[in-house]
Amino acid sequence: MSEFIDRAVVEQVARLARIHLSEQQLDASSKQLGEILNYVGQLERVTLPDDVEPFFGAIESVNAIRADEVNSSVDRDSILSNAPDSDGEFYSVPPVF
């Protein structure tokens, strides 16, 4: 298997993630992502019995749930202080359309 993944795929992923990659970064990412996928791809060579259920997480326990109770929210001034821009009530963002 090639050590590199297709540049077009890297460009597509970058576009979906809304990040800009320079030519140099595209080359580097193509190589690094390829190495990562190859490393993980070793798992595909393991033969499994047919009755093995897919495994979705690294934690084996299930049912960490909470009761439907309301606790106080974070104060608006504090939460909005994280925003790049706000009018004190709303987050303010550049127009979408």
Place this chain on the structure above:
Amino acid sequence: MNSVNESAKEARARVGFDQVTVVIGMEVHVQLATQSKLFCSCSTQFGAPPNTQTCEVCTGMPGSLPVINNQALQLAIKTGLALNCEIARSTKWDRKNYFYPDLPKGYQISQFDKPICGKGYLDIADANGAFEPRRVRLERAHLEEDAGKSIHDESSRGGNSKIDLNRTGTPLLEIVTKPDMRSAAEARAFLTELKLILVYIGVSDCNMQQGSLRCDGNINLHIEFGGQTIATPIVEIKNLNSFRAAERSLTYEARRQFDLWQQCGLTIDDSPKQTRGWNDAQQVTTMQREKEESADYRYFPDPDLIAVSTSEEEIAAIEEQIDRLPAIWREHLSEVYNLKPYDADVIVSQGRGLVDYFREVADQCGDSRIASNWIGQEVLRYLNESGLEIDRYPVAPRQMAELLKRVVSNQLEQTRAKEVLNEMVASQLSVAAAIEKLGIKAVDHDELKSICQQLIDEHPEVAKQIQDGNIKAVGRLVGKARKLNPNANPGLVKDMILKFLGI
């Protein structure tokens, strides 16, 4: 002009709309009736000042961790059971990735391949027989969190958008049907029945103005043409905010697709799924700008959440909480109370409260037809005009039954009984007190006789008309009897006058 194309176009122009099968599937988002959000303990209360119901979890701060709300799971399973769905014994959470300012984490926590509710169905029918009863199959129903609310600058001066994240993280159940509906009327009936069931089992208030129920419709046409079935491109109509809008937009869209196909002949193979919106003011669907590559959501399991498993015992316990569904009540009112399907539907479609009210009144007054008529007309008129629910109706079932008993036994005739009911509603009096307040007394036989005689004497010309065969003229005398004594029973007056005149 290409003559081959031209002749194909002419052939399409000869196809009638009656050779078209309309194919509709719906996606419905229902807000579940929890106190707190799906993955954090912020309130879900509607109408709070902007951004006062958010925290580190629902705004996606680094290091925060979501924990699933048990009540949301319970309500989702309850809904699934009421909709005949398979309930997953194990369910998990996935991230649906996209960028939008009202989605602070950059992904929505949803369910991709292991939804909490699997395949199910919902039966629809029309009480007036407008379409054949149909089973609408459900593909799935999954839990997901809602996004925030964007308020865009409408002035077209390009001002900033405002974002309120109070709604972010509110639990939604997305119910997806198979493309089983064959008309806009069926789609509306599906939505109406779905909403009724959800309200009956108490999993959502389904308040559309507050966004607790939102729907999208998928529609295309199958056209018999040239010996084969041709499918038009699928269109999804987004954000239908009322059932009327759903019905009208789907009706419009079916016709639009047909006209377009006749013009251009485009089929499902020529064009990907398109998203359109409903313009209520102009009553048309319009093309919506697509988010670039929006279909690529790159779902993957959410590493912050672990799977949830549900035992047979838990599912059985939830099933026990489900009382009779609307369809069962319709049957019950038809079979046990002998109501016509239409009349049963009028009561059932108003919600469980009115069903109980009707049963109590019918049981106590002993005449279910009269109970159904009075509730379907007088009570519903009052509720519609006042905007109240039946639990706030001023006349208790026992009092209503008392009133109707007097109607059944002819102690009160209908018009007077309605006056009594109005008085009971207005001054919250008992039947007896309202009758007394209105001065209604039974008119004894002798008095009735003298009233009738007086009318005949004073109106010999009318008496003569009646004797000459114009029986209907007696109505004029009956009307005058009410002026002489408002308690005179019109039916008795009529019979007696005719008897005096020898008819």
